[in-house]
Amino acid sequence: MKRKGLLAISLVLVACLLLAGCSSAPKSSAPAAPAEKVLKLRLPSSLSSLNPQNTTATRDVKVWTQIYEGLYGIDESKNGYYMELAKDVKLSADKKEYTITLRDGVKFHNGEPLKASDVVFTYNRAKKDPRFGYLTAKINNVSAVNDSTVKITLSEAYAPIVHTFSSLKIMNEKEVTSLGDKFGTVPSKAGTGPYFPTEYAVATGVKLQAFEQYWGGAPKIKKVEYRVISDDATVQVAFRNKELDYLEDASLSNWDTLKAEAGPENNVMIKGNNIHFMAVNYQSPTNNSILANDKVRQAIFYAVNKDDINKAMAGGMGMPAITYMPNEYVPTSPVTGFETYKFNQAKAKELLKEAGFPNGVEVGTIISYPSPTSFNGRIAQVIQSNLADVGIKANVQIAENAIITPKMYSQNYDIAVFSDSNNFDFNNIRQQVHSESKGMYLVKYKDGKFDWQRIEKLVEQGAAASENSERLKHYTELWKIIMDTATINPLIHRPVAIVWAKGLNIGKPVPTYYKVKEFSWQK
């Protein structure tokens, strides 16, 4: 009898614990006043800081874009950059001096008016920080002409500086200085954007409040909450459970379910401003430098089926790529006038035969990161299979970034699968094809058998030209040369899946830098 009693007590305790919890469970269906309804968004990982100069990582910049603004902004729905805090920009005859007049009536969240001295402070701070070295390297000097005008002098004519103008978010000098080392670790009022932070914890997320004195008009949604939810499956449950209102870059594996849950008017799949590549190291010593053979490299390119890659990586929802950046988001990105290596097994076999390998050939190892189930990892495996179909044998090695990227960057590989993303100027290609660049210079053109001087010249001419049409001309020629070398092959643009709650308007969906100020609740 007493044993039964003990068991009963245990069960009652467990039940009490559960019921106590249930009693305080938040009900997603609980009515809330429309004006106070909180917009809930997901952070896939911790927000590193509230200091917009802590990192250039896209996931953090997406949040900072709601709080801070640059001289220029990025609007993917309107083909790239636009003047944000800049009202007028005058370029000197030598194209090295930008005289920028600031927008009138802009206030920081702390009530201070925006002044040229804040821009000088922000840019000088960035210049001292190695994190922003690649953005500020061309800037010689930044000075205030008067309270509303700032002069930025470059070391050479450089049209992609607009990317820097967009990336460096203007901060209030007084607020940043007064907080000292604490800046970025606690909520502050140093931005001019439509929202300011009210609560912040690295572990859980950040809460934002609408800035009623925002120069562009008070945002319609007054409260925003970003929550860290790292697991994709949990995110889907949270969205279906109405604990999230806007979910961007949603997992593709359960897209049909999410789409059905969101409804026909509340989902979209758009081309991402990202790209997955394969690079072939023509200087690799493998198999008696087999990859130095132009026909073998071309055969590899023709053997790759981008539709297979699309199916394996994105369930057929991706967009096969032909160039470095999507022209929809980067107007200076070429679209025609170069070889695209459309999938053609017969041609691949013919090229192998012409190269003297009618029975196939071994080309070494395809390396990629970070895991076999990642996008890059899956692509590498599909390419291995595609190559095998035409008689080209390759091994696959997939490991952590820290192991693979040094091999890529030191050109110690045969074939590499990698990715690049979220820049809005074709000049970004510099990092892949110009010998002065660091990091992503996977194919060493310099001193090689290709016309590397012309490649580098075209990169420089593209950056120096100020008109988009002229830049497009240079980049088209550049891309033609690159594709003719059969060394870098653009494979696929990953799709960006977005769903949002019923009753929420999000304006025109964009793949990366959405603006919550454009959102509103339906009445």
Added chain:
Amino acid sequence: MYRYVINRLLFLIPSVLGVIFILFLVMSMTPGDPARILLGDAASQAQVDELNRQLGYDLPFMEKYVRYVYKMVVEQDFGVSYFTKQSVFEEIWPRYKVTVSLAFIGIVLSSLIGIPFGIYTAVRQYSLWDTIPSLIAFFIAAIPSFVLGMLLLYAFSLQLNWLPSYGIESFSSFIMPALAVSIPPAAFNLRFTKSSMLESIRQDYVRTARAKGASEHTVIWKHALHNALLPVVTNVGMSLGNLICGAVVAEKLFSIPGIGSLIVDRITYKDEPVIIAGTILISVCFTVVMLLVDLIYAYIDPRIRAKYARVKG
């Protein structure tokens, strides 16, 4: 006894120093560096070197180790995170409390469920009251905790809409994670307690107690259980240690800001100060739990108490 406790606590010092040394050694042997990760591919080597210098990452291994230990001991300073620039202690302490709370709830639940059922099934061996709970325990023990977590999410969050799917805003937020971390050890507790009890009730002293006419209640609770509890206590202590170290799956799945998920996340950034401080806290906690287990052992087992008494005498 006191001397034993003090000795065990003093033993923590070389343990922690050893843990730090091993961590620094392992971190120095792994490829990559935090500046390259923070700056990205576009940064030049000079920029990477400069940031590594600013972070103090470029120092020789032994110098880094000695500096770290000095700062930790003399200034009680665990450093600043490379990733967030926040004080490491301020970052990990709230997360540590969350993980420990989750682990304690998990261990209480798993003990409350597993031990009584384990006793009951042992006493009722070969009956339906033994077969059904044992089969259920066998089944649950085979389910990975992330699968269990997903099932809970599906049932309580998605279908019934009773519990939030993520976060720790309210007590209700703890329920699913606590169940996810407690049900598998509860199954193990049941099986462990049952086998321990079965072994115990077949011992001569139990037979003797019965022969002396002791009631079944006294035989089970006083004689059999008392002895059967010894390995069970060890198992529960180990489970608590494992939960503190290994709640990372539940933390990830339910987006709970715990210390396990923090360490896993920061390994990606090679955020040495956070990884090392977090691991130190976990190792200290594990050692303290093991000490508590030993003390409970001494309390339960008169032979051990007597041994300490002899040492004292």
